[in-house]
Amino acid sequence: MTPDIQPETEASPRRASLAFLLSFAAPGLGLVYAGELLAGVSLNLAMVLVFLLVIVAVTWWQLVLTYAAFATLAAWLVLTLLAALRAAEHTRDAGRPRAFQHPLIYGLIALLTFVGPMAIVVDQALRHLWTFQRIDTMAMYPLAHPGDTLLIRRVPEQVASPQRGELIAVRTPHTDELATLRVVALPGEEVQMQGNTLIIGDQLVDYTPLMEDWVGEADLRNEQGLNAWVEHNHDRRYVVAISDRTSTEAAIPGLALGPHQYFVLADNRSHLSGLTVEDRLTADSRLFGPLPAERIVGRPVHIAWSSTEGESPRWERIGLPLH
Incomplete structure (x- = not known):
């Protein structure tokens, strides 16, 4: 008796709207969803580095905190918007599946490359700077x-x-x-x-x-x-x-x-x-x-x-x- 052969499960297609929203959860997460893992992780880490440099500048060069915060927020919004638009554009590549299927993987990437490092920077700044x-x-x-x-x-x-x-x-x-x-x-x-x-x-x-x-x-x-x-x-x-x-x-x-x-x-x-x-x-x-x-x-x-x-x-x- 010939066993039933199950068809392969196709990867879920990528959605431009989801890629856009993921970028605002962590700047590079939309790019990861669009299949650009290295670019997405690099962007997350670059944003953490910029945030750290702003804290150091406020501390040692005595920049006005409010102005530095507004400038950092504006830069974050611009870079995130550009990354979101790029991720949304890449999701329109027909036939190309999203990078990972399980949402937990995206959560781990955001935690390890953006949320976690940001929390560490803030904690150490309040402890020492x-x-x-x-x-x-x-x-x-x-x-x-x-x-x-x-x-x-x-x-x-x-x-x-x-x-x-x-x-x-x-x-x-x-x-x-x-x-x-x-x-x-x-x-x-x-x-x-x-x-x-x-x-x-x-x-x-x-x-x-x-x-x-x-x-x-x-x-x-x-x-x-x-x-x-x-x-x-x-x-x-x-x-x-x-x-x-x-x-x-x-x-x-x-x-x-x-x-x-x-x-x-x-x-x-x-x-x-x-x-x-x-x-x-x-x-x-x-x-x-x-x-x-x-x-x-x-x-x-x-x-x-x-x-x-x-x-x-x-x-x-x-x-x-x-x-």
Whole structure:
């Protein structure tokens, strides 16, 4: 008896619409579906490499994160669209089956050549290159407003010691919370402070009113009685806010900083007046004393995002440099 002979199963034809959609799941996946395995895998890996280079550029060349993100997104959309159109065109080759029959294979290719590497890049960037800080207090007003999210470049003190007047992101003593403060005195210097009178070494830190054409940039809240002043700290200049309705009780008769200690202050020098006892421990060196160098996390460089209390974007603040 002659056994039945089963006809060979024909490979499923390729669909242009599916190739187009797969390209937006992973840029090269549509090409893989169209039979161009090497081109598809190469495109996925190239996109991961470009993303990595953008992260490095934002970190070390201090590119504005928002602009870099928009440029990267635009480039990704253009390249993906071109790849999708090419994949869709190749699927119209009559009689040519798709590369693989099982959808799991396409999922594995996307995971191994695009999704997985992207996840690794993002994870390592957040561990070693940069992080973000959401501002919820008035401590760094007028530079940073509540609702701002700061991009912090991770640069340990061992790599580049902060200079006088620079902003640093720190893990505060007692609470270990992330905070942004300004360096006003360096290791080995002596600090004296009574209210808002600050003496570093034998030099009195001077204050001058902020020029009228810059007061609008400071965006001070009049209801809190804040005034903008320029602090002249040796050769550095930066804006601080002081309220004429509150008094600062901090008194430091004489504090000698160790070889790896910094004296850091909030830009809003009247910030301490409204804090609870628990919050005061996280304020600045007027309360927690000298800051050890090992608590420095990095340098705030830009405002990555900003929104109001109702979470409406404040587009005019997004991308502003911090200095």
